[in-house]
Amino acid sequence: MSTFLSYAVPGVPFGCTYAIVAMGLVLTYRTTGVFNFAFGAQAYASAFVYTVLTGQGVAVLPAFLISVVVLAPARGWILDRYLFRRIAATNTTAKLVSAVAIFVGLPQLVTLVFGSATRFAPPTLFLNPANVYFHLFSTPVNGLELETVIAAAAAVVAVSAVLRSSRLGLTIRAAVESPRLLELEGVRSDRVLSVAWMGSSFMAGLAGVLLAPQYPTLQFNDYAILLVAALAAAALGDLANVPMALVGGVLLGVVEGLGSGYFSPSSIWHTGLLPAIPFLVLAVLLVTRPRLRALEDSEDPLSGCDPPPPPSIIATRGPELDRIIRLGGRALALGAVISVLTWVPGNWAFTLTSGLVYSIMFLSITLITGMGGEVSLCQATFAGAGAFIAGQLAVHHGVPILLGSLVGALGALVVGAIGALPALRLRGLPLALLTLALALLADNAVFPYSWAGGPPGGLFVPRPVIGSISLATTSSKGFFVLALVILVLCVIGVKLIQRATVGRYLDALRASPIGAQSVGINPSAAKILVFALSAALAGLGGALFGSLQQSITPSDFNYQFSLVFVVVVVTTGVRTTEGAIQAGMGFVVLQQLLSYLPGRWGAGGLAVVLFAFSALTYASHPEGVVEYQKRLWTERVERLVRHGGQPPYTMATSPPKEPATAGSDHHG
Amino acid sequence: MAEGLAVEGLSVGFGGVRALDGVDLALRPGEIVGLVGPNGAGKSTLINCVGGQLEAAAGRVSLDGAPLDSMPPYLRARRGVLRTFQRIAVFPELTVREHLFVAVRARRPAGTRWSELVDRAQPNEAEALAIEEALDRVGLRERADVAVATLPLGACRLVEIARALVGGPRVLLADEPSSGLDPREAETLATVLRSVAGQGTGVLLVEHDLAMVAELCDRVVVLHVGRVIAQGSFAEVMADPTVQRAYLGHAA
Numbered sequence A: 001m002s003t004f005l006s007y008a009v010p011g012v013p014f015g016c017t018y019a020i021v022a023m024g025l026v027l028t029y030r031t032t033g034v035f036n037f038a039f040g041a042q043a044y045a046s047a048f049v050y051t052v053l054t055g056q057g058v059a060v061l062p063a064f065l066i067s068v069v070v071l072a073p074a075r076g077w078i079l080d081r082y083l084f085r086r087i088a089a090t091n092t093t094a095k096l097v098s099a100v101a102i103f104v105g106l107p108q109l110v111t112l113v114f115g116s117a118t119r120f121a122p123p124t125l126f127l128n129p130a131n132v133y134f135h136l137f138s139t140p141v142n143g144l145e146l147e148t149v150i151a152a153a154a155a156v157v158a159v160s161a162v163l164r165s166s167r168l169g170l171t172i173r174a175a176v177e178s179p180r181l182l183e184l185e186g187v188r189s190d191r192v193l194s195v196a197w198m199g200s201s202f203m204a205g206l207a208g209v210l211l212a213p214q215y216p217t218l219q220f221n222d223y224a225i226l227l228v229a230a231l232a233a234a235a236l237g238d239l240a241n242v243p244m245a246l247v248g249g250v251l252l253g254v255v256e257g258l259g260s261g262y263f264s265p266s267s268i269w270h271t272g273l274l275p276a277i278p279f280l281v282l283a284v285l286l287v288t289r290p291r292l293r294a295l296e297d298s299e300d301p302l303s304g305c306d307p308p309p310p311p312s313i314i315a316t317r318g319p320e321l322d323r324i325i326r327l328g329g330r331a332l333a334l335g336a337v338i339s340v341l342t343w344v345p346g347n348w349a350f351t352l353t354s355g356l357v358y359s360i361m362f363l364s365i366t367l368i369t370g371m372g373g374e375v376s377l378c379q380a381t382f383a384g385a386g387a388f389i390a391g392q393l394a395v396h397h398g399v400p401i402l403l404g405s406l407v408g409a410l411g412a413l414v415v416g417a418i419g420a421l422p423a424l425r426l427r428g429l430p431l432a433l434l435t436l437a438l439a440l441l442a443d444n445a446v447f448p449y450s451w452a453g454g455p456p457g458g459l460f461v462p463r464p465v466i467g468s469i470s471l472a473t474t475s476s477k478g479f480f481v482l483a484l485v486i487l488v489l490c491v492i493g494v495k496l497i498q499r500a501t502v503g504r505y506l507d508a509l510r511a512s513p514i515g516a517q518s519v520g521i522n523p524s525a526a527k528i529l530v531f532a533l534s535a536a537l538a539g540l541g542g543a544l545f546g547s548l549q550q551s552i553t554p555s556d557f558n559y560q561f562s563l564v565f566v567v568v569v570v571t572t573g574v575r576t577t578e579g580a581i582q583a584g585m586g587f588v589v590l591q592q593l594l595s596y597l598p599g600r601w602g603a604g605g606l607a608v609v610l611f612a613f614s615a616l617t618y619a620s621h622p623e624g625v626v627e628y629q630k631r632l633w634t635e636r637v638e639r640l641v642r643h644g645g646q647p648p649y650t651m652a653t654s655p656p657k658e659p660a661t662a663g664s665d666h667h668g
Numbered sequence B: 001m002a003e004g005l006a007v008e009g010l011s012v013g014f015g016g017v018r019a020l021d022g023v024d025l026a027l028r029p030g031e032i033v034g035l036v037g038p039n040g041a042g043k044s045t046l047i048n049c050v051g052g053q054l055e056a057a058a059g060r061v062s063l064d065g066a067p068l069d070s071m072p073p074y075l076r077a078r079r080g081v082l083r084t085f086q087r088i089a090v091f092p093e094l095t096v097r098e099h100l101f102v103a104v105r106a107r108r109p110a111g112t113r114w115s116e117l118v119d120r121a122q123p124n125e126a127e128a129l130a131i132e133e134a135l136d137r138v139g140l141r142e143r144a145d146v147a148v149a150t151l152p153l154g155a156c157r158l159v160e161i162a163r164a165l166v167g168g169p170r171v172l173l174a175d176e177p178s179s180g181l182d183p184r185e186a187e188t189l190a191t192v193l194r195s196v197a198g199q200g201t202g203v204l205l206v207e208h209d210l211a212m213v214a215e216l217c218d219r220v221v222v223l224h225v226g227r228v229i230a231q232g233s234f235a236e237v238m239a240d241p242t243v244q245r246a247y248l249g250h251a252a
């Protein structure tokens, strides 16, 4: 018994931080319908500021006040005010993409501003970590553990008191049911929403600062895991039940504590299963709890009053403009190809080649998000699957890399199809969460093994040899041509599907799943198909990426890349194949250009920050901000050429006047 | 074996609310049955159960004697159970013609073929004929090639009707199809429903416009808090005191 407790007790403080974040997640989700991925980033940002301030000799109390009491709620207020409030309640994809963008962009921004030096654990808030305050069933409880539990308990008591007793609490609970009904009652629901955002952001900040002293150094990854663990805890309470989320958080911490106590540190359980527990729990809950499956169906009785989204750019772009853009694009592409083959220096040729390879991977997002209408957060995992299969086959069985890449793509296809099975009944947010859980599962429990992700030093992936031509030379021009050919083939493939009957089915399913099913379209078949094909594209791109880099490690394909990929493609345009190519090329070119900047500005984070902030416009420009600008400028130029004549077609930036309430019937 | 749609003992609850409580209903081929009742009576819930969008807690739904209960909505559609939605569920980016193409193609009982992954999404001859006929019926020929997002609500409702009837349904479930229609569109709707029924389709019409119900329906079923409280001809039903009480409130 005492061993059991001595293993369980150290898990409690971790569990308490999970519980605080879980509570914040539930609070925002229930009040605003936004599932705030950004909480992990917010917790990290507060922890970071706290660490920096205390590192500079600021006393603990003012550092705490600045980082948690002032900054955290301020961030919540800004997020609500300038971002999430502008997104229609029913636009799940936009809310999701925005939250992912913050999750990706905020930590990079923090690093840009403060530099990337290693930061060591900050001091605790008010108790001495070295001091054992008492023994719980003969297990020593130190200051750090005690403090975390006390703070969590205080936060819980404060929040429940506010929710239960005050008028504000009542309005928040009403806003949870339907902000718009509340507004009809004459209550300014936006003020309530602001308060909810500030409150939950405060909790994220608090959890961040409590967690910081528990790790030797400050790493964003720990906060990403904090988020997922909190997610699993919140899912235990169906994202609705605060007390259950609390219990779930603590339970999860205890289970982890027990696991790390009982499994010997070298066992497969310790290295593989233990870190994956929160993701496993989350994945299982998502698939099995009916309430979580229904997250997608807005419970706001007035949500049907939203006008339909404006028709996308593809539907409204006039034929002339289409031709101009296409011609311009082709001229540019041709110029680029000729340049690479003639005068472009080696490092730029390499960059552009990797742009082509990224474009192939990004096409997988065109398929799954642009055509399938679902956000997947595990595309980098599929890419990794393709790359590792190709690499392992080449290293251990001497399979030529091009053949290996195809096998890798096939392998990813199978993984994607299998991964789609548990996701069949999910869509929107729960589906995205499930893909994230799968990505983390792979990162923690599959890729670290050398039979999968290769030896610690990296897995060697050879360059292709075609006939007597080896592309293994230092110049990557041969590889450039190869990647170009493969990319063109992939683009043709995706375009074919877009124009085919199946493409129409996907359009229908994306626009209105229940409408599409009501005419006989099989949603499961479509989902498996899209997932499988998209995974295959990602896998193929991943294998080529490996071959281009010649050495890969699991960290080249971890879940953060999946998030970045989504953000980048969404920024440039997720609906067209051109969007994917622009995303691939833009991503690498921007990074290469920025690398000329001095110091930390050139370290690579800036490109991600730029893309992340552009992705925040997704709600207003679902066609992609680049696509939108392109249209704007071509139209301007065209009008100039026509001497101020009538524009040949109108810009569909606002929905048609008489809203056709395109949405699902209220019994999804 | 009964021809047409048969609903027996259908019950659905939402938390504490009994939305449907042992509802029986029969819809023979070629018959137009009006389903009326005050707001919240359970009309849409009934349609959702028949269409497969909602799982019933108890009861059976069958078409021509074959049970539909365990079928997902898309299989029911392929069997010929088609519907429209009270809150419309069109595909804004597709044109009217594309709506009809998707609908007529997807209903093919064999399902999707691999070749449809790379074909040009063109209707074959029979499908093209069905599409043109449906377009003419609802009078949307001139607007056949515009994105539905640009159409007003009334036209969207007609698109849904056309989408449901393009493959020749066995059963058409229309959930308040006339709401948001202008008088001319409502006239078109009435003509369409009558001619669809004339071709042997059973039509279940949920409608608040009682004049339209009186004009179109062979039989009327009155639903009130999840129970059938009366059925018969329009005149019979309207003369029923229970129905009057349900509509006018409990004071009457």
Ligand SMILES: Nc1ncnc2c1ncn2[C@@H]1O[C@H](COP(=O)(O)OP(=O)(O)OP(=O)(O)O)[C@@H](O)[C@H]1O
Pocket (backbone or CB within 6 Å): A666, A667, B014, B017, B018, B019, B037, B038, B039, B040, B041, B042, B043, B044, B045, B046, B086
């Ligand atoms: N998804 C749901 N969750 C909870 N209750 C529901 C749900 N859908 C319907 N209800 C309830 O079930 C009952 C029947 O609703 P239904 O929509 O079938 O009524 P209706 O007859 O179609 O009304 P209306 O004429 O307003 O369309 C109502 O009390 C409604 O509030």
Ligand SMILES: [Mg+2]
Pocket (backbone or CB within 6 Å): B043, B044, B045, B086, B175
């Ligand atoms: Mg209804």
